[in-house]
């Protein structure tokens with residue numbers, strides 16, 4: 001089986017300062033992979049490049065064998081990539097359900113986008129998507145009134161709205177309570193299993209990483225220093241020194 | 256050769272006071288993100304104060320100049336503490352609106368205090384002579400000014416880099432959140448920087464006295480040049496302001512000789528070229544993570560806008576109708592003009608409130624609509640196709656312009672729109688063969704029954720109502736939501752594959768077409784089209800209407816356009832000092848109802 005996402009020799013520097021150097025990895029279809037590394041390792045930069053928001057200095061990114069590096073974020077999204085951001089950002093001036101309706105309507109034809117009121121768009125699919133993340137009751141409240149965790153959940157629903165084949169999540173559970181984290185990642189895992197969706201996420205919370213990732217990539221100062229199964233990563237001396245040394249590594253949670 | 260040299264030196268002398276004004280403007284913007292529209296007014300007041308000190312009180316020029324700077328610093332403190340401080344939490348355009356109110360007030364107050372006649376400035380004692388360079392004479396005062404520019408730049412560099420105050424200012428310019436987190440007293444900092452900026456402008460005004468005739472409309476002239484300088488140099492960059500002031504002064508110095516009427520257009524062309532190549536100016540840097548100031552958009556609109564807003568809009572519409580049928584020709588004309596302003600203001604409102612694109616040059620499309628319709632009509636087309644041609648021309652131009660600037664934001668975009676309108680203004684003046692130049696296009700009289708004021712009023716009413724209904728529908732369609740989504744979280748919107756750029760381009764096209772409709776209606780109301788349709792005051796009228804009405808509500812421009820048109824018309828029949836009254840009202844509204852007429856107060860400036 002060819003890899004779903006294939007990254008080769010990716011490089012990026014800011015004003016001469018290398019942020020990513022020769023990063024390369026393959027992620028097969030349906031895998032849940034975690035990208036970990038200390039603050040400033042380049043994780044968000046890598047995600048921005050994969051999502052098309054940032055240009056790379058060199059390298060290649062293949063999605064199902066097709067090059068996506070250099071495409072605009074809109075084009076990358078249309079190839080089946082969904083994203084959540086490190087600082088979560090739903091459309092704050094809209095209501096919760098309008099956040100999803102707008103995404104659904106954004107894909108409609110030119111005239112429909114101009115003439116048909118958003119309120120006339122079918123609510124049912126949007127409501128279903130909201131109840132999947134536990135927000136159905138909030139459908140008509142303004143998104144700016146959501147709590148931190150709820151905003152993250154809404155953003156997950158938004159990233160899933162277009163049925164992505166690859167989901168990129170930048171620190172999806174940061175700032176959540178431990179129980180919230182597990183519930184959130186359970187939703188993601190369920191979706192991944194049901195649809196064969198590939199997931200790549202960054203996370204500082206090791207319980208979440210070792211509890212849900214089937215594969216861990218370790219980035220340190222722009223270099224990929226390890227890429228292996230969780231068990232192997234746990235024993236990797238290099239990784240310990242670079243990163244894990246500072247935080248106790250929890251035992252793997254039974255799946 | 257020697258002539259070129261002298262002219263170049265002459266230009267450099269002018270650059271110094273321009274640099275002083277622009278440096279202050281840039282400094283203020285860098286720290287508090289306030290675009291001080293009244294900076295030219297401060298410059299002018301500085302010059303007047305210096306003149307009073309010298310001419311009336313017998314103070315020596317060299318003492319009067321720094322005293323004038325102190326006086327304008329105090330004026331700055333008054334403005335900042337009394338007005339601007341209340342507005343920082345609101346929309347970024349509020350300070351602009353308020354300082355524009357100040358410009359209007361000063362427009363009447365300054366002639367009342369200092370008289371309306373031109374004043375020939377006193378000479379600078381000790382520098383009344385001239386030096387001979389290559390056989391030509393250069394006033395020694397000019398030589399002094401040429402040296403002063405670099406000295407001031409050096410002094411400011413020292414202040415910014417070698418003092419605690421300077422370090423704070425630079426920290427705040429580069430990263431406001433960080434500066435706030437470091438516990439810097441932001442209110443004091445903002446006041447201090449505003450005072451410093453005003454002192455520089457006042458000093459610039461005083462020092463320009465021996466070179467230039469002083470008159471009470473110097474302010475607009477100065478503010479436009481200063482804006483151009485700051486944008487070319489890069490907002491917040493002193494070196495940039497210095498270099499750009501030299502460029503602008505040189506272009507003006509030679510432009511006066513080569514092509515006097517085209518100098519301004521040339522400057523704007525240079526500015527546009529710089530912005531296209533370097534979107535943040537020659538020495539500017541992309542602002543780090545501009546803190547997002549959310550608009551006070553009511554949420555969610557699908558559940559209905561506040562009832563009182565709809566009532567207010569209905570009241571305005573009823574008033575406009577009633578005015579038309581009062582039977583007085585004056586009231587009829589007033590109602591027609593107020594109605595005509597509505598599509599113009601609506602387009603600007605769509606750009607500012609929904610597309611997040613601030614335009615200082617919306618008059619460009621007003622003029623295109625008027626000239627397009629007028630030219631088609633004089634070419635022999637009947638009224639309806641001629642007006643359609645005007646609307647289409649403005650709409651297509653809007654779309655094309657929008658496609659060019661779809662990724663630009665903030666003040667730079669605002670300046671590019673200003674440049675665009677000024678270029679068209681210049682073209683309307685210069686391209687005499689097509690536009691009739693200064694004389695405009697005359698004789699635009701429609702056929703009966705539209706040739707009467709009532710006939711044209713009814714047509715205007717019908718077309719504006721149609722336009723209002725059509726555009727209001729767009730706000731409820733995905734198009735409007737996509738624009739709002741992009742304002743809330745642009746990266747998110749793009750990652751959701753929303754057609755952000757397309758929606759922005761379309762917003763420009765619709766805004767252009769709306770302004771074009773206003774222009775075409777206006778041309779046939781007046782029977783003529785003049786280059787002034789493209790000019791800055793028209794654009795500013797639009798901005799004031801939009802902000803008066805409130806940017807958060809689709810019907811805001813209706814209320815704003817009506818209130819402003821009727822207000823100005825009524826006040827101007829009551830008093831010759833109507834600028835002052837209107838300016839005062841704008842100031843009051845900006846402070847008391849920052850969300851505009853049609854936004855409930857609690858939503859105004861809410862975070």
Ligand SMILES: Nc1ncnc2c1ncn2[C@@H]1O[C@H](COP(=O)(O)OP(=O)(O)OP(=O)(O)O)[C@@H](O)[C@H]1O
Pocket residue numbers: 014019037038039040041042043044045046086
């Ligand atoms: N726009 C930028 N200009 C210059 N340097 C930048 C820019 N954005 C990021 N960097 C630098 O690139 C490096 C990688 O940043 P990045 O945000 O990718 O790290 P990260 O791994 O996501 O960190 P964190 O865990 O804190 O989110 C950092 O050293 C950062 O300072």
Ligand SMILES: [Mg+2]
Pocket residue numbers: 043044045086170
């Ligand atoms: Mg990050």
